[in-house]
Amino acid sequence: MKSEIVVETRNLSMHFGGVKAVDRVNFNLRENELRCLIGPNGAGKSTFFKCLTGQLAPTSGDVVIRDFNGTGRLPHQIARLGVGIKTQVPNVFDGLSVTENIWLAARRWHGAARARSLTSQTVERLKLGDIRADTVGQLAHGQRQWVELGMVVAAEPWLVLLDEPAAGMTHDEIERTVEIIREINQQSTMIVVEHDMQFIRMISSKVTVFHEGRILIEDTMDVVTADPRVREVYLGSGGS
Amino acid sequence: MDLVIALALQIVYGIASLVLISLGLAIIFGMMRVINLAHGEFLMLGGYTVVISTNQGVNIWFAMLVLAPLVVGIIGVLVERLLIQFLYGRMVDTLLATWGLSLLFVGLVTSIFGAQTATTISPPLGVIQIGDYSSSAYELFLIAVTVVLLLLVYAVLKLTKLGLVARATMQSDEMASALGVSTKRIYMITFGLGAAVSGLAGGLLAPVTGVLPSIGATYIAKAFITVISGGASILAGTTAASILLGGINGIMAFLTGPTLGEVALLAAAIILIRLLPTGITGRFFRKSL
Amino acid sequence: MSWTRENRWRAVLVLAGVIFTVAAPGVLELFTIINLSTVIALAILALSLGLIWGYGGILCFGQTAFFGIGAYAYTIAAINFGGSSWAVLIAILAAAVFAAVLGYFMFYGRVSDVYMAVITLTVTLILYSLLRRTSGPEYKIGDALLGGFNGVTSPPLNLPWAPYMPLFPEHVFYVGMAVLIIGYIICAWLIQTHFGRVSVAIRENELRAELIGYDTRFYKLAMFTIGGAIAGAGGIIFANGVGRVTPDIFNLYNSALAIIWVIVGGRGTLAGPVMGAFALFYLTSWLGTQGVVNNNLVLGLILIVFVLAVPRGLLPTFISWWDGARSRRAMQRRELKVRRKRSRRSSDQREVTHEK
Numbered sequence: 050m051k052s053e054i055v056v057e058t059r060n061l062s063m064h065f066g067g068v069k070a071v072d073r074v075n076f077n078l079r080e081n082e083l084r085c086l087i088g089p090n091g092a093g094k095s096t097f098f099k100c101l102t103g104q105l106a107p108t109s110g111d112v113v114i115r116d117f118n119g120t121g122r123l124p125h126q127i128a129r130l131g132v133g134i135k136t137q138v139p140n141v142f143d144g145l146s147v148t149e150n151i152w153l154a155a156r157r158w159h160g161a162a163r164a165r166s167l168t169s170q171t172v173e174r175l176k177l178g179d180i181r182a183d184t185v186g187q188l189a190h191g192q193r194q195w196v197e198l199g200m201v202v203a204a205e206p207w208l209v210l211l212d213e214p215a216a217g218m219t220h221d222e223i224e225r226t227v228e229i230i231r232e233i234n235q236q237s238t239m240i241v242v243e244h245d246m247q248f249i250r251m252i253s254s255k256v257t258v259f260h261e262g263r264i265l266i267e268d269t270m271d272v273v274t275a276d277p278r279v280r281e282v283y284l285g286s287g288g289s
Numbered sequence: 290m291d292l293v294i295a296l297a298l299q300i301v302y303g304i305a306s307l308v309l310i311s312l313g314l315a316i317i318f319g320m321m322r323v324i325n326l327a328h329g330e331f332l333m334l335g336g337y338t339v340v341i342s343t344n345q346g347v348n349i350w351f352a353m354l355v356l357a358p359l360v361v362g363i364i365g366v367l368v369e370r371l372l373i374q375f376l377y378g379r380m381v382d383t384l385l386a387t388w389g390l391s392l393l394f395v396g397l398v399t400s401i402f403g404a405q406t407a408t409t410i411s412p413p414l415g416v417i418q419i420g421d422y423s424s425s426a427y428e429l430f431l432i433a434v435t436v437v438l439l440l441l442v443y444a445v446l447k448l449t450k451l452g453l454v455a456r457a458t459m460q461s462d463e464m465a466s467a468l469g470v471s472t473k474r475i476y477m478i479t480f481g482l483g484a485a486v487s488g489l490a491g492g493l494l495a496p497v498t499g500v501l502p503s504i505g506a507t508y509i510a511k512a513f514i515t516v517i518s519g520g521a522s523i524l525a526g527t528t529a530a531s532i533l534l535g536g537i538n539g540i541m542a543f544l545t546g547p548t549l550g551e552v553a554l555l556a557a558a559i560i561l562i563r564l565l566p567t568g569i570t571g572r573f574f575r576k577s578l
Numbered sequence: 579m580s581w582t583r584e585n586r587w588r589a590v591l592v593l594a595g596v597i598f599t600v601a602a603p604g605v606l607e608l609f610t611i612i613n614l615s616t617v618i619a620l621a622i623l624a625l626s627l628g629l630i631w632g633y634g635g636i637l638c639f640g641q642t643a644f645f646g647i648g649a650y651a652y653t654i655a656a657i658n659f660g661g662s663s664w665a666v667l668i669a670i671l672a673a674a675v676f677a678a679v680l681g682y683f684m685f686y687g688r689v690s691d692v693y694m695a696v697i698t699l700t701v702t703l704i705l706y707s708l709l710r711r712t713s714g715p716e717y718k719i720g721d722a723l724l725g726g727f728n729g730v731t732s733p734p735l736n737l738p739w740a741p742y743m744p745l746f747p748e749h750v751f752y753v754g755m756a757v758l759i760i761g762y763i764i765c766a767w768l769i770q771t772h773f774g775r776v777s778v779a780i781r782e783n784e785l786r787a788e789l790i791g792y793d794t795r796f797y798k799l800a801m802f803t804i805g806g807a808i809a810g811a812g813g814i815i816f817a818n819g820v821g822r823v824t825p826d827i828f829n830l831y832n833s834a835l836a837i838i839w840v841i842v843g844g845r846g847t848l849a850g851p852v853m854g855a856f857a858l859f860y861l862t863s864w865l866g867t868q869g870v871v872n873n874n875l876v877l878g879l880i881l882i883v884f885v886l887a888v889p890r891g892l893l894p895t896f897i898s899w900w901d902g903a904r905s906r907r908a909m910q911r912r913e914l915k916v917r918r919k920r921s922r923r924s925s926d927q928r929e930v931t932h933e934k
Contacts (some may be wrong), residue, residue, distance in 0.1 A: 393875055506829065513696045513700045547711070562683070562693075
């Protein structure tokens, strides 16, 4: 039995001047799925991600999240649907502490008491206890990424969208991040944009390959890596 | 008929003076993304240069067309070297520092020449008659100078090597440095040129408005409105915004008096910015200079 | 509000303010007290800008617009109604509504912060030039003649239950201090509420605040409106302190002053801007009596020096220096203890060797 489709794009296009960064993409995501979007640089996956999260208003086409038409909505309106978003460059509140960062996300949806307990739960869950009082701006890159993940998780979203969650991480940090992602996936549907093939292998999920603004192929990692077209555009072009 | 001509002339003069007081600001903003809050004081310094040198016996045309831009241009280069260059990429700090500079200039000029109007000079060229209406020939001259100035800036941007490099720098800093261009020098020259244009404008307007240490404040609001409404393109933006705002101001001023003319200008600018936050050229004529 | 270290200091400041309010009229001359009302009004303006810029991250170069609108609205309403109670409400409301309308255009138009600075400054300067032109007899609102650059005489405040008993100038001092202290407490409370913490978060990273679901436009607008209302309240005190309101309230010099108070006192503190307003007022009036250097010149230099050399402002710099010094002292004490222990141990050893 297949579960319900929760994210759908219909003929989604995003043009910058003459450049078709995303070109008539039809994309479906089912409930509880963990989907990776991959593709070489400039394939359009990040632009596609930004259209989903309201950071960009698409040139044409529709984004439908559950029954809600999310086309051209603002990020906070998308977030209000219960969508947690992590951007490519860590977007955190640099001047505030780790707890304060996570509390702000929890408090958006819950009363004071529940937000406090949710915050400490999240700090535990992501093993941020040692640095909970530190100012986020002074943390290492990988830790900042986790704080951002913490903010995503603390809101208890049913849909989680992550853009390159492992960028700039050491191997150990990547392993930890994979664990976190698997754990989040227990309760939430997920889309992860990534170009690190090893990372995707570790998550081992269904993969959508972007190329020149379109979907090239959509299948499991094994099938995708065996596909000659993928080898040509992705692996052949010097990608990792 | 005479009334229409006189009115049209008045509106065109309003537009031209908007261009004149905004162009220097637009050059510095368009090319360097620096909003110069001391812009009004550059105009003021141009005015003082003209008034003082004319009173010393210098030919007024020479003072307006050569001395004013030269003196203020040099001041601009000095300002860039001594202050602005330390603040590139920090837009808010640049705003604050140039505001400090603005106060500093007002204070300096007041200390040297006093807070009152310096001995004024009367506009040259006398009056021309249009039927029953009279118009100052000097206003016609200013319109002509504005057109020539716009053509000149266009030529510099389009035809010279400096213009090419400046346009590349406008597109992206990295591209320019990849081309092996010293963006440092370009920024210095650009700031100097912007200041020189402001000095010229201040000098040309001095016979009409007189000079005061605090006269910069009366220019700066209009210059900001014009540049922001115009957007990033120096020539197209400034011209388009000046025509729109100057036109609205002129027509409303004719119909209801100067106070409501200013209100109309402000209202038009606010609505424009609400509709087009990146200015007219942020939406239209994007490829223009 | 929990008793964090910041709040303990805030309580100390409030207490100092209350003591000053009670004690000052007995100690200082009447002239000084009357003069103080004006400074207090400016300090309230500084507080409002310290709130929206230092905590809300809203770069407003025209905070004096709301201050001036408060002063004008109070004066005009007081002339028309004959008592000050309605006038006070109308003045605060007028400043808040003006801030809300202006803020709506800027925040919902997604204007960048640099543009916002320029727009707010421009609006202030336009108010200045508009009001200067209102000298004719046709420019009147009810019974109040606007009077062009000469301005309007402001009727004095009165107690709500005694509309025909105006307060004496020295009593305005009490009202001013009360507004300043209450305003300070409101601001200190506000920045610790959920609303205030979200505003600080938006200052830190607007996109992240949106991504976790906050409508940042609304928060900024609310913050800006509150700041406008507080500045408007300051304007009422100003009109009473000076006894007259003129278009000069909107001039470029005053807008610059407000910015300089906050820069000098420090962004991200509430007490800093207030202290900055007091300090610079007395500095400039002292310079005025000396008559050697021009005020503009000094203020310009101060602004440039602070932007280049002390960008965080005095109070935050002092606090981090103090904290640093304290932890250094603590470390020294610890080292001293260790060293003493060590030296004791080595002297013990020496004794031991002696015994050998």
